[in-house]
Amino acid sequence: MGLGAFFxxxxxxxxxxxxxxxxxxxxxxxxxxxxxxxxxKDLSNGFPDLPPPxxxxxxxxxxxxxxxxxxxxxxxxVKKAGSLSGAQRIKSNVIPLVTGMTGFIATFxxxxxxxxxxxxxxxxxxxxxxHYFFGPRRMEVVLCQASERLSGKLGAAPVxxxxxxxxxxxxxxxxEGESSDDYSSExxxxxxxxxxxxxxxxxxxARRDRRDAKREVRHSRRERKARGEDxxxxxxxxxxx
Numbered sequence: 001m002g003l004g005a006f007f008x009x010x011x012x013x014x015x016x017x018x019x020x021x022x023x024x025x026x027x028x029x030x031x032x033x034x035x036x037x038x039x040x041k042d043l044s045n046g047f048p049d050l051p052p053p054x055x056x057x058x059x060x061x062x063x064x065x066x067x068x069x070x071x072x073x074x075x076x077x078v079k080k081a082g083s084l085s086g087a088q089r090i091k092s093n094v095i096p097l098v099t100g101m102t103g104f105i106a107t108f109x110x111x112x113x114x115x116x117x118x119x120x121x122x123x124x125x126x127x128x129x130x131h132y133f134f135g136p137r138r139m140e141v142v143l144c145q146a147s148e149r150l151s152g153k154l155g156a157a158p159v160x161x162x163x164x165x166x167x168x169x170x171x172x173x174x175x176e177g178e179s180s181d182d183y184s185s186e187x188x189x190x191x192x193x194x195x196x197x198x199x200x201x202x203x204x205x206a207r208r209d210r211r212d213a214k215r216e217v218r219h220s221r222r223e224r225k226a227r228g229e230d231x232x233x234x235x236x237x238x239x240x241x
Contacts, residue, residue, distance in 0.1 A: 003128060006081065006121075013077070015070045016132040028138045030240045031060040035160045037168045038234040040175045042115070043082025043122055047075050052238055053167035060240070064137045074129055078143065078236075081122040084115065123150030126236075140241045146232040158237040172233070 003012060020026075034052035039045040049072050051061055061071065126143045130152070134141055143150045144157035160168075 006125070012132070013073050015067075015073065020065050020136045026065055027063050029060070029063050031056055031063075033158060033160060033164070034060070034238045035165060035168050036236045036238075037165070037172055039173045041231060041233050043079065043119065043234055044084065044115075045175050046079035047234075047236060048171040048173060049075055050171055052236070053164065053171065060139075060238075064139055066134075066137060066139070070133070074133075074141075077125055077129070078122050081125040082115075082118050082234075084118065119145075119150055126151035135241070138241055140239050142237040142239070143234065144237065145234045157235075158239070160235070160237065168235075 007013075031054065034054050036047050036050075036052040038047050051059060051068075051071055054060060061067075123143050126141055130140055140152065142152050142158055147157050149155060149157040
């Protein structure tokens with residue numbers, strides 16, 4: 001992920017430039033792993049804008065120089081990285097018109113592919129936050145969904161403590177009427193938004209594009225269903241390092 005493009009003219013978060021207190025100024029005590037669970041199964045729904053629950057007193061954020069403003073800014077950045085940008089939404093609607101693909105299914109397939117890339121971008125962003133902010137404060141944040149780890153080192157996602165996860169689950173604000181990604185070809189509709197295509201070769205190419213788009217949606221849906229990951233929310237695991 002290009003940080004310049006992501007943060008724009010405002011530049012990176014100001015807390016990245018704040019030096020952490022020295023060892024004698026803060027204890028940097030070890031703490032049990034904490035987690036925060038996303039509000040929905042889409043990263044664009046964000047996470048509860050609260051610290052991850054922990055039974056320690058004081059909260060580990062207080063002993064590792066992480067303020068409320070720091071954490072909320074981090075959550076805003078993760079949500080932004082995982083959401084479709086305005087340019088992506090325009091592109092997902094324009095491409096079907098140009099290629100002659102059926103509007104609804106084509107737009108859905110394109111946006112699904114974009115969202116998948118955005119998941120990786122969100123993981124990259126978490127890595128940057130770890131490098132510039134959390135790491136110097138002897139913490140690491142891991143973004144994952146089910147068993148898939150999206151940030152940090154390769155390998156399986158962390159396994160949370162059931163009690164801790166129950167507390168985190170109680171903080172979620174689930175979106176009302178959250179739509180499912182399980183669309184089928186019957187959802188395609190009568191072809192509204194389809195641009196006229198008069199050239200025979202262009203029509204054949206458009207049909208191939210439609211078949212490829214449908215195939216990609218079905219394949220991605222089957223893979224994630226098989227792993228049960230399409231129904232799982234995202235999680236942020238915070239550990240001491």
